[in-house]
Amino acid sequence: MHPSDEIKTLREKHYNATMIDIEELNPELWILRVRPDDELPSYKPGQYTTLGLGDWEPTNDPANNEDVGENLKSKLVRRAYSMSFPMYHDDPGQLLAPEDLDHFEFYITVVVRNGEPGQDPTLTPRLWALKKGDRLWMGPKITGHYNLDYIDPDDQVIFAATGTGEAPHNCMIADMLRHGHTAAIVSIVCVRYARDLGYQKTNQQLADLYPNYHYITLTTREEHNLSRKVYVQDLIKSGELEAQTGITLDPTRTHVYICGNPDMIGVPNYTREGEKSYPETLGLVELLESRGFKADHRRDKGNIHFEEYW
Numbered sequence: 127m128h129p130s131d132e133i134k135t136l137r138e139k140h141y142n143a144t145m146i147d148i149e150e151l152n153p154e155l156w157i158l159r160v161r162p163d164d165e166l167p168s169y170k171p172g173q174y175t176t177l178g179l180g181d182w183e184p185t186n187d188p189a190n191n192e193d194v195g196e197n198l199k200s201k202l203v204r205r206a207y208s209m210s211f212p213m214y215h216d217d218p219g220q221l222l223a224p225e226d227l228d229h230f231e232f233y234i235t236v237v238v239r240n241g242e243p244g245q246d247p248t249l250t251p252r253l254w255a256l257k258k259g260d261r262l263w264m265g266p267k268i269t270g271h272y273n274l275d276y277i278d279p280d281d282q283v284i285f286a287a288t289g290t291g292e293a294p295h296n297c298m299i300a301d302m303l304r305h306g307h308t309a310a311i312v313s314i315v316c317v318r319y320a321r322d323l324g325y326q327k328t329n330q331q332l333a334d335l336y337p338n339y340h341y342i343t344l345t346t347r348e349e350h351n352l353s354r355k356v357y358v359q360d361l362i363k364s365g366e367l368e369a370q371t372g373i374t375l376d377p378t379r380t381h382v383y384i385c386g387n388p389d390m391i392g393v394p395n396y397t398r399e400g401e402k403s404y405p406e407t408l409g410l411v412e413l414l415e416s417r418g419f420k421a422d423h424r425r426d427k428g429n430i431h432f433e434e435y436w
């Protein structure tokens with residue numbers, strides 16, 4: 127093991143931010159609030175930054191068999207995280223702007239892996255060992271093309287997420303409502319259990335207040351819906367989305383943002399010759415493209431935008 131003074135030196139050298147708050151929604155799902163030492167960089171709703179902890183830090187996970195300890199490499203373990211957002215403090219009518227906060231909010235799930243010996247160090251089991259007041263590293267830049275640059279004021283916007291993929295959408299939705307977007311906005315979030323819906327109350331209150339905003343949640347492992355699991359793809363394919371919200375999925379005036387599990391997104395593969403093929407499991411991109419939508423492909427922007435978390 128590194129002697130503790132060596133760890134202290136490594137922390138002082140690398141860390142530039144403080145964990146000011148941890149809100150435990152359930153044992154695997156947290157909202158983390160981080161304040162960088164320097165001035166807060168500005169960002170566009172939807173973008174992401176990077177968090178990191180040293181590989182010398184302990185994990186919370188006894189099954190985590192990472193080969194650290196004797197082979198400490200003194201490197202930072204870094205991962206990308208979308209900027210999440212509280213949307214408002216107490217009053218849903220008083221929506222916040224990113225610059226109203228003196229910290230950043232992240233919405234993170236711990237990923238437990240069964241620790242093959244020698245596996246690369248992971249970040250979330252280390253984050254889960256932190257307490258309020260602990261130090262960590264935050265990337266100096268907030269970046270990303272997953273943002274609202276493509277939206278016109280009359281466009282309908284549909285956000286689809288699995289789990290913590292909801293994080294960037296909260297910030298984007300608050301921004302649109304705050305700027306008076308009056309066309310329909312729909313946020314769909316698919317999780318395993320209802321306890322994994324960390325922003326449900328916040329969003330439901332907004333949906334009650336703004337008639338153009340619809341918040342739809344899907345749970346796939348609750349007892350009552352085990353016999354009929356509905357994924358986001360099913361909701362769209364069956365026409366239930368349109369029936370529930372009263373909107374028409376018209377590609378000439380609708381943008382769709384998809385974030386989280388790559389299986390839900392279903393990003394097409396392109397050969398060098400530009401030939402396109404879709405993954406075996408039906409994803410939203412294939413489904414929507416069959417209905418006249420077009421996914422972003424590098425610089426060629428369409429009306430389906432996506433952020434894959436892995």
Ligand SMILES: Cc1cc2nc3c(=O)[nH]c(=O)nc-3n(C[C@H](O)[C@H](O)[C@H](O)COP(=O)(O)OP(=O)(O)OC[C@H]3O[C@@H](n4cnc5c(N)ncnc54)[C@H](O)[C@@H]3O)c2cc1C
Nearest residue numbers: 174205206207208233234235237248249250290293435436
């Ligand atoms: C642009 C971008 C933004 C991201 N934003 C977020 C965010 O806001 N919140 C968040 O929780 N994660 C987010 N991620 C994922 C994050 O970067 C890490 O991959 C994740 O926290 C796991 O890190 P790890 O080191 O513990 O595990 P790793 O060793 O990196 O394990 C990766 C494996 O964990 C699984 N996994 C990764 N992310 C998730 C997830 N969110 N839910 C379920 N399984 C997952 C996948 O199977 C993946 O192969 C984002 C990723 C990208 C690329």
